[in-house]
Structures are given as C-alpha cells and as structure tokens.
Amino acid sequence: MVIRAIFLFLFCVPQFLLAQQFDKGYKERGKASFYGEDLDGKQTANGEKYDMYSMTAAHASIPFNSIIKVTNLDSPDKWVTLRINDRPLTPTRVLDISKRAALKLGMLKTGELTVELEILKVGDNQVVTTNSDSLKNKAEADKKIAATPSEKPKETQKTQKNTPTKKGEVAAGAAAVSTLPLEERFLQPGTYNVWGTKITPSGFGLQIGYFTDINKAIEVGREAIDLGLKELYIQSDNSGGNVTYRIIYGSKKDEESAKEQLPIAKMKGFPEAFVKKF
Incomplete structure (x- = not known):
C-alpha cells in the first residue's frame, strides 16, 4: 500500500x-x-x-x-x-x-x-495529486466542518435545560427528531441505536469501531447487524471539541459477561474489539 x-x-x-x-x-x-x-x-x-x-x-x-x-x-x-x-x-x-x-x-x-x-x-486511470496548499486548505475546511456540529448539541442542551419536561413535550421532541436526516439525529451526546433513537443501556459492551464520520459509523453498524451482532449501539461524544462516534456491541451487567462476547465479535470481523463501559 x-x-x-x-x-x-x-x-x-x-x-x-x-x-x-x-x-x-x-x-x-x-x-x-x-x-x-x-x-x-x-x-x-x-x-x-x-x-x-x-x-x-x-x-x-x-x-x-x-x-x-x-x-x-x-x-x-x-x-x-x-x-x-x-x-x-x-x-x-x-x-x-x-x-x-x-x-x-x-x-x-x-x-x-x-x-x-x-x-x-473501465476507469479513467486518474491519479490523485496533492500539494501543501491543497492539504492546508483541506485541513482548514475540515476544522470548519468539525466545528459546526459541535455547536449544535450545546444549543440543544441549553434549550432542554430551560424547558419543562412534560410528557407531551417529550413526545413532540421525539417526533421532531424522527423527521431529521439520519446523520443529524446523533449530534447530541448520548447512546443511540443505528436508526438514531436515543436509548439508555447500562453495564458493559464491546467497542468494535470508532469514527468521526456518522455516515460511516451507521454503515458499519448496520453491516455488523447483518453479520449477526444484533444488539448494536452508536455512542456520540463531543467532549473533545469534535463529534466522535463509537460502535458498541452488546449490553452486559458486568465486565466478565461482556468479555465472553469477545470471540463472537472477533469471529465476525472485528479483531480489535475491547470491553467498554456505558
């Protein structure tokens, strides 16, 4: 390579x-x-x-x-x-x-x-060319893109903090989330299923992937489900300033039970899987 x-x-x-x-x-x-x-x-x-x-x-x-x-x-x-x-x-x-x-x-x-x-x-046989200026411009563009989603969760959190949490409002909020494009449903820090529904698993799971691109996380997550890893979660986090996404398989009450699932994850094509606490 x-x-x-x-x-x-x-x-x-x-x-x-x-x-x-x-x-x-x-x-x-x-x-x-x-x-x-x-x-x-x-x-x-x-x-x-x-x-x-x-x-x-x-x-x-x-x-x-x-x-x-x-x-x-x-x-x-x-x-x-x-x-x-x-x-x-x-x-x-x-x-x-x-x-x-x-x-x-x-x-x-x-x-x-x-x-x-x-x-x-038959392809065009084109080769990708790069130079220091283009790399610099791309890096600056990536910073702007990364900065944009990191601000949205803060605004959402502030709004939720100042808004009464009545059942009707919670239901309305969930309905509003369901109308968002899939990649936007994961912006707020938390744990979701691969369809963007926020859930609250506890205990320990296996981290099988880590991404900065939500579309790639969703794609790999759904592929893992197709391979038999049915209980799958995507954890969103922006504590470092940029939004990152972890793919977690399983939800066990203790660390030892989670470790027992390691051979399954590795057999399915995720040899770097390790135990992760929710």
Missing part, C-alpha cells in the same frame, strides 16, 4: 498506454488477499488513503477507478463490487482487497481466496 516513486513509474505510465486492452466484461481468475488493519490510512498507488471500510481493491494493471465485480468461487452467492485504486505488492495475487470487502466475501479467517473478477466499467 505504501506508495513508492519507482512503483508508480513502473505501473502508472505503462498502464495508461495499455489501458485500452481492458474492456467491459473482461474476466480474470486467481488468488485474492486483503489488507491488514495496520495499513489503514496509508497512501495507495493512485494517491488516495486506504480506508479498510471502503469497497476498494488493488490490481496490477486494470486502470484506476475501474469498477469490478469480485465473486468468491467457493461460494458464488458471495460477491462484491469494488473500485480499483491501488497496485498489489505481491505479484502472485490477482487482487488485494479492503477488509470490508473481505468480510463480505467471507475470507477473513482464511486470509486468501480464489476469486473471479469481471470489469463492469
């Missing part, structure tokens, strides 16, 4: 010249593996940062931004669509894929899988 100047020279330029050999419908079979969590955030060959929860893949020569269908040949009902944004470091594999894609294909335990890829759309 780590970008190298020689690596880019060998792959990016020749690939541009040979990109026409790839057409929609092109198929290829071979071994696929997935990137480890230690590479999350590292730079890919097209200049992007690797995100283990994105649906991306590395191929030796298919143009960047091509969309491919990848099928598990041992279980053909398991398939995903991925975007090419990197080049594999090991030439013996036809693909390296993201952790999320590996989760969907059922290859987290084996680490390697025989797959068939099919090109659904």
Whole structure:
C-alpha cells in the first residue's frame, strides 16, 4: 500500500498506454488477499488513503477507478463490487482487497481466496495529486466542518435545560427528531441505536469501531447487524471539541459477561474489539 516513486513509474505510465486492452466484461481468475488493519490510512498507488471500510481493491494493471465485480468461487452467492485504486505488492495475487470487502466475501479467517473478477466499467486511470496548499486548505475546511456540529448539541442542551419536561413535550421532541436526516439525529451526546433513537443501556459492551464520520459509523453498524451482532449501539461524544462516534456491541451487567462476547465479535470481523463501559 505504501506508495513508492519507482512503483508508480513502473505501473502508472505503462498502464495508461495499455489501458485500452481492458474492456467491459473482461474476466480474470486467481488468488485474492486483503489488507491488514495496520495499513489503514496509508497512501495507495493512485494517491488516495486506504480506508479498510471502503469497497476498494488493488490490481496490477486494470486502470484506476475501474469498477469490478469480485465473486468468491467457493461460494458464488458471495460477491462484491469494488473500485480499483491501488497496485498489489505481491505479484502472485490477482487482487488485494479492503477488509470490508473481505468480510463480505467471507475470507477473513482464511486470509486468501480464489476469486473471479469481471470489469463492469473501465476507469479513467486518474491519479490523485496533492500539494501543501491543497492539504492546508483541506485541513482548514475540515476544522470548519468539525466545528459546526459541535455547536449544535450545546444549543440543544441549553434549550432542554430551560424547558419543562412534560410528557407531551417529550413526545413532540421525539417526533421532531424522527423527521431529521439520519446523520443529524446523533449530534447530541448520548447512546443511540443505528436508526438514531436515543436509548439508555447500562453495564458493559464491546467497542468494535470508532469514527468521526456518522455516515460511516451507521454503515458499519448496520453491516455488523447483518453479520449477526444484533444488539448494536452508536455512542456520540463531543467532549473533545469534535463529534466522535463509537460502535458498541452488546449490553452486559458486568465486565466478565461482556468479555465472553469477545470471540463472537472477533469471529465476525472485528479483531480489535475491547470491553467498554456505558
């Protein structure tokens, strides 16, 4: 995953010249593996940062931004669509894929899988370029975006503090929340289900994810539910000035009971899970 100047020279330029050999419908079979969590955030060959929860893949020569269908040949009902944004470091594999894609294909335990890829759309082979000015501007923009949601919970808290908590008003407030866009329902600090309803679990659970993007937290949370982790919560917090979101699985009365759920979470694709008190 780590970008190298020689690596880019060998792959990016020749690939541009040979990109026409790839057409929609092109198929290829071979071994696929997935990137480890230690590479999350590292730079890919097209200049992007690797995100283990994105649906991306590395191929030796298919143009960047091509969309491919990848099928598990041992279980053909398991398939995903991925975007090419990197080049594999090991030439013996036809693909390296993201952790999320590996989760969907059922290859987290084996680490390697025989797959068939099919090109659904040939990409433009564009490389992401960055410079110090653009990075500075992006950082400033990110600060403004982060500052905006952190102010909203304070206003909400102030309003609630000065407003009588009658049953009718509470019901009206809940109804008002239900009309908000999903990503806005989590702005006030607290614990919610993945649909944005505020709840009050107690005891201990397992933290299986941590995000600054609520949409990504919701997406991973719902995926965890699909994988069988039904009792799932999203905790919102803005104590550090920026809003963050923890994904918590389970609600047990004591720490030991929560620890007993660790093998389940790890088997479902969350090896870094740990006990967290509500």
